Amino acid sequence: xxxxxxxxxxxxxxxxxxxxxxxxxxxxxxxxxxxxxxxxxxxxxxxxxxxxxxxxxxxxxxxxxxxxxxxxxxxxxxxxxxxxxxxxxxxxxxxxxxxxxxxxxxxxxxxxxxxxxxxxxxxxxxxxxxxxxxxxxxxxxxxxxxxxxxxxxxxxxxxxxxxxxxxxxxxxxxxxxxxxxxxxxxxxxxxxxxxxxxxxxxxxxxxxxxxxxxxxxxxxxxxxxxxxxxxxxxxxxxxxxxxxxxxxxxxxxxxxxxxxxxxxxxxxxxxxxxxxxxxxxxxxxxxxxxxxxxxxxxxxxxxxxxxxxx
Amino acid sequence: xxxxxxxxxxxxxxxxxxxxxxxxxxxxxxxxxxxxxxxxxxxxxxxxxxxxxxxxxxxxxxxxxxxxxxxxxxxxxxxxxxxxxxxxxxxxxxxxxxxxxxxxxxxxxxxxxxxxxxxxxxxxxxxxxxxxxxxxxxxxxxxxxxxxxxxxxxxxxxxxxxxxxxxxxxxxxxxxxxxxxxxxxxxxxxxxxxxxxxxxxxxxxxxxxxxxxxxxxxxxxxxxxxxxxxxxxxxxxxxxxxxxxxxxxxxxxxxxxxxxxxxxxxxxxxxxxxxxxxxxxxxxxxxxxxxxxxxxxxxxxxxxxxxxxxxxxxxxxxxxxxxxxxxxxxxxxxxxxxxxxxxxxxxxxxxxxxxxxxxxxxxxxxxxxxxxxxxxx
Numbered sequence: 001x002x003x004x005x006x007x008x009x010x011x012x013x014x015x016x017x018x019x020x021x022x023x024x025x026x027x028x029x030x031x032x033x034x035x036x037x038x039x040x041x042x043x044x045x046x047x048x049x050x051x052x053x054x055x056x057x058x059x060x061x062x063x064x065x066x067x068x069x070x071x072x073x074x075x076x077x078x079x080x081x082x083x084x085x086x087x088x089x090x091x092x093x094x095x096x097x098x099x100x101x102x103x104x105x106x107x108x109x110x111x112x113x114x115x116x117x118x119x120x121x122x123x124x125x126x127x128x129x130x131x132x133x134x135x136x137x138x139x140x141x142x143x144x145x146x147x148x149x150x151x152x153x154x155x156x157x158x159x160x161x162x163x164x165x166x167x168x169x170x171x172x173x174x175x176x177x178x179x180x181x182x183x184x185x186x187x188x189x190x191x192x193x194x195x196x197x198x199x200x201x202x203x204x205x206x207x208x209x210x211x212x213x214x215x216x217x218x219x220x221x222x223x224x225x226x227x228x229x230x231x232x233x234x235x236x237x238x239x240x241x242x243x244x245x246x247x248x249x250x251x252x253x254x255x256x257x258x259x260x261x262x263x264x265x266x267x268x269x270x271x272x273x274x275x276x277x278x279x280x281x282x283x284x285x286x287x288x289x290x291x292x293x294x295x296x297x298x299x300x301x302x303x304x305x306x307x308x309x310x
Numbered sequence: 311x312x313x314x315x316x317x318x319x320x321x322x323x324x325x326x327x328x329x330x331x332x333x334x335x336x337x338x339x340x341x342x343x344x345x346x347x348x349x350x351x352x353x354x355x356x357x358x359x360x361x362x363x364x365x366x367x368x369x370x371x372x373x374x375x376x377x378x379x380x381x382x383x384x385x386x387x388x389x390x391x392x393x394x395x396x397x398x399x400x401x402x403x404x405x406x407x408x409x410x411x412x413x414x415x416x417x418x419x420x421x422x423x424x425x426x427x428x429x430x431x432x433x434x435x436x437x438x439x440x441x442x443x444x445x446x447x448x449x450x451x452x453x454x455x456x457x458x459x460x461x462x463x464x465x466x467x468x469x470x471x472x473x474x475x476x477x478x479x480x481x482x483x484x485x486x487x488x489x490x491x492x493x494x495x496x497x498x499x500x501x502x503x504x505x506x507x508x509x510x511x512x513x514x515x516x517x518x519x520x521x522x523x524x525x526x527x528x529x530x531x532x533x534x535x536x537x538x539x540x541x542x543x544x545x546x547x548x549x550x551x552x553x554x555x556x557x558x559x560x561x562x563x564x565x566x567x568x569x570x571x572x573x574x575x576x577x578x579x580x581x582x583x584x585x586x587x588x589x590x591x592x593x594x595x596x597x598x599x600x601x602x603x604x605x606x607x608x609x610x611x612x613x614x615x616x617x618x619x620x621x622x623x624x625x626x627x628x629x630x631x632x633x634x635x636x637x638x639x640x641x642x643x644x645x646x647x648x649x650x651x652x653x654x655x656x657x658x659x660x661x662x663x664x665x666x667x668x669x670x671x672x673x674x675x676x677x678x679x680x681x682x683x684x685x686x687x
Contacts, residue, residue, distance in 0.1 A: 039481065084666065086672040091420060091480070092619065096664045099612045103658030111372060181423040218654065223488050230481045245402060269496035276485040276492075287475035307339055 009251075011138045011256045017250025019044070019221075020203040021149055023228035024235065024242040025156055026200030032160065032194030032237055034173035036301040038094025039079050041225025042101025047072045048209035049105040049201030052216040053112065065145070065206050066245050072202020073195045075101060076222065080194040084187050087303035098225070106218040114148045114216045121214045145211055152200075157239040168174040169193055173297035176304040186304045197283055201225070230279045232272075234286050236295035245282075252278055320362040344675045350674055357670030361663035368658065374649045375468030382645060387637045392642075395527045399637035401530035402597055403428075406590035408628040408635075409542045414465075415584035416546060416555050417576045422482030423468060424587045425611035427461040428488035431588025432595040433494065434460030436512050439519045440502060446518050450527075453519060453596060461588015462581050464490065469580040475575055497582065498604045512602035521597040531597030535629075538586060542625035545582075555579055568612045587614070608641070609657065616660050620667060635660070643658045 022039055030037045050071035054064035078100070082093040109115050123139045126132075141225040161168040171179040172189045180186050208224070209216050227249060236243035256271050370376045387393050407424050421427075434456035438444070444452045464486060471477035494600035498510045506513065521530045546552040554575045557565040566572045594606045613635050621627035642656035 073645075082669055086669045087669045087675075088671065095422070095612075095615060095663055096668060099616075099657060100661035101667060103516050103654045103656075103661050107372070107658055110654070158402030223484070226481060226484050230432065230485075233481070267496060268501075269492040269499070273489045273492045276488040280482055280485045283476065283477050284471060287471070287477045289541050303539075305339075305341070307315070307341060 005258055005262050007135070007138060009254055009262075011141070012254045012258070013247065013250045014142050016253040017246045018146055018149050018251045019208050019212075019224055020228055020231060021243055021246035023201050023225060024208060024246055025153060025239060026202075026204065027195075027198040027228055027232045028235075028237055028239055028242060029156065029169075029194075029200065030190075030197035031232060031300055032297055033169050033172045033190045033295050034176060034299040034302065034304070035083060035194050036090040036094065037079075037188050037194070037197060037201075038091060038229060039076070039097030039101070039198075039225075040225065040228050041221060042098035042105075043072045043076060043103040043198050043201040044205030044208070044221045044225045045101050046075050046221070047106070047107050047205030048220060049114070049205075049216055050202070051206030051210040052114055052119060053108075054115070056114060056117055059120065061120075061122040061210055065203060065211050068206030068210070069199040069202045072205065073199040074199030075104075075195055079198075080191050083303065084190050084194070087305060088186050090301050100154045103207070104220065109216055109218055116215055116217065118215050119210070143211055145207055152241050153239050160239070164203045165308045168296070173299055175300075176299050180304070180306060186306075190304075201228075204228070226254035227275060230283055234282045237297060238295070249275060249278070273275075333389050337678050337680055340679050342675055343390040345674050353670050353673050354667065357666040358663065361659075361666035364666070365659040368662075369645075369651070369655065371652050372649075372655065374645060374651060376455050381400060383641050385639075386644065388570035389573050392527075393640060395488050396640045397633065397637045398532045399526055399598065400639050401633050402529065402535040402638045403590040403593040403610060404613060404617065404639075405532075405535035405629050405632040406537055406586050406593055407614030408621065409625055410583045410586035410590065411614040411618030412623040412625060412628050413542065413546070413579050413586065413623060415637075416559055416617050417579035418471065418559060419472065419576060419580045420480045420585075421465060421468075421580060421583050421587075421610065422480055422582075422615065423465060423486050424590075424614040425607045426483065426487035427584045428591035428594070428607045428610055429494050430464040431457035431591030432602055432606065433497065433591075434588065435592045436502070436515075439515050440512065449516075449519050449652050450521070450596070454592060457588045457592030457595075458585040459588070461591065462585040463522040464588070465584030467579055469577055469584075473576060473668045481679040482534055491607070494607075495604060496601060502602065504601070508605045511599075514601050515596060519596065520600055521593070529597050531593040534589075534593065534597075538589065539629045540585075546623075546625060550576065551578060590614075597610070612657065612660065613639075618666055619664060 019191065023044060027037050027040055036151075045067040050070035051064045054067040055061065056062065076097075079093055079097045082088040082096075083090050106129070122143050122145070125144050126137075127140040127142070131137045133140075158166075160170060169184070169189055170183050172184060174188050176186045179189075180272065204224075205221060206219060213220065231242060231245045231249065235245050252274055256274070259266060259271070364381055366376075369379060374382070375606075387397060407428065410424055410427070411421065435453035437447065438453045438456045443449070465483070468477070468479045468482040471482055472479045485614065495510075498512060503509075503511045504511055504513045520566055521534070524530050524533060546555060554565070554570050555571050556566070558572050558575050560574050565575075590610065591607070595602055599606055613632075617628050617631045617635055621631045638659065642649075642653055645651040645655065646653050
């Protein structure tokens with residue numbers, strides 16, 4: 001492999017990393033509040049479909065992405081009502097949400113005729129003055145969403161570490177009984193966290209359809225939502241570690257087309273297995289290292305019932 | 311009443327509780343300790359009715375005439391001989407994945423890898439056919455055994471990882487699904503492609519490699535599924551292993567303290583679950599398609615989970631629910647032909663019914679109690 005290939009590879013990495021990063025960030029938001037969001041795969045599909053639909057109807061990428069966030073948050077109300085008010089098992093509710101969204105998006109996409117309908121994406125934006133550097137300047141020619149993702153991570157990390165609101169949210173996920181006794185309204189905070197997190201997950205899906213592929217195909221997220229769920233465990237619910245993990249997965253996914261373009265002969269379907277195999281490997285590594293096991297939000301996956309003694 | 315493995319922990323072991331209303335709170339939410347089965351059945355029926363009503367509304371919105379719905383779903387599916395045979399044909403793998411889900415969930419193991427294990431079951435059976443292992447009369451039993459073995463091995467990894475290292479089985483089994491699906495594509499687009507017409511499927515199985523017909527157009531796959539269902543019922547309802555399984559489900563630590571082999575019980579249930587999913591792959595490959603095809607498994611993973619959930623992990627109930635899901639699949643295909651309703655409608659309807667039934671549990675487990683209207687300062 002020569003320098004040009006490596007540069008191409010690195011330059012295309014962020015494009016593949018952004019969906020993982022945004023989805024993981026959204027999941028961290030809701031899981032820090034104690035709600036296990038297995039529905040990411042489904043919400044990404046909702047975001048992807050809504051984004052493409054808006055792109056076909058309106059054609060403004062910024063509007064499309066915003067509408068996609070709104071759509072994902074709206075659908076997640078169903079999940080939030082199930083797990084927060086009706087206290088449905090969060091695994092069951094998450095799975096039901098994924099299947100609901102898979103069915104819904106495939107149905108709406110084909111009834112509306114949005115499948116394989118190519119749209120305009122958004123252009124690259126150079127990060128001046130770094131993009132003017134000879135050679136490596138190309139690394140800094142990325143679309144606006146890539147540049148927006150970084151401050152978004154900073155904002156969420158700051159929110160959790162430095163604000164009273166973030167502290168309350170973490171308290172709700174860590175020990176809802178104590179939070180409740182301190183006067184924090186647990187269901188309301190969890191509701192807000194699920195909605196905000198789902199909006200980010202929807203944005204991740206919309207990034208894939210509106211910015212990367214520029215079209216809709218049913219089931220196009222291909223397990224990225226599940227990988228993001230694994231990624232959050234790998235990152236121990238920390239935004240910055242999740243960003244590193246997302247870049248790792250972005251690297252792996254970006255390598256696949258580069259190898260093909262460089263004429264490396266590899267069995268195609270084995271190459272396509274790599275993201276899933278790496279996820280599995282990462283999960284095993286996390287289990288083996290056992291570091292930061294106490295980072296997991298204490299009440300993750302548990303419904304909070306004030307009336308119930310524990 | 312035995313608690314189902316899928317039930318949330320909320321009701322289990324909750325101490326009797328007397329509501330202590332705060333000021334101005336006129337209603338208190340209480341955990342219900344017990345509910346007469348008649349009321350439970352009524353709530354379940356109401357949830358199903360709500361699910362059907364929402365589904366019907368969506369179907370009408372998608373262009374199916376409202377007055378045709380009952381005709382399509384009931385008359386055409388169950389009363390028409392040919393369609394009913396189609397339902398039985400479809401039900402065989404459905405029953406097997408439903409049983410596979412029930413068994414794993416009874417051991418509190420989220421086996422979401424039913425599709426992957428099904429793919430490997432079909433690959434194992436097809437390998438026996440392609441490599442022509444064994445003499446002709448033994449070929450079908452060998453394919454059967456290979457399917458069981460492959461399905462079992464594909465779930466062994468996640469089971470070991472979970473019990474030994476504590477790796478979340480939801481993620482591991484799902485990742486293995488995607489890997490199995492890609493490996494299937496590798497085979498049917500590569501070495502195992504049918505040389506006759508080079509479509510992405512394996513060469514057709516010979517006659518003695520297929521599940522024979524019982525007569526009247528009914529395949530033996532449904533008989534196989536029925537036998538497995540009875541065995542599963544005996545296993546969880548009658549045998550000592552079933553008792554262990556209930557003990558482990560209720561409280562693994564107490565079970566361990568009482569000398570129940572907890573790990574072995576969980577391994578047993580999970581591996582049997584994989585074996586049954588593998589058998590479902592065999593039922594599709596040798597009973598329906600007669601070859602290995604590239605997307606035969608789609609929809610079964612979720613259906614298996616749904617069947618186990620609605621049947622509360624009871625094997626006999628799972629068989630009945632599987633028949634209904636099979637009927638939904640058959641109806642879905644006919645709606646696709648007659649009204650151009652996309653097949654994803656079937657998945658949406660399944661998901662809506664799960665959402666309704668899961669939510670209805672709230673009313674079984676809680677009650678709203680009026681706690682007086684005086685407003686304390």
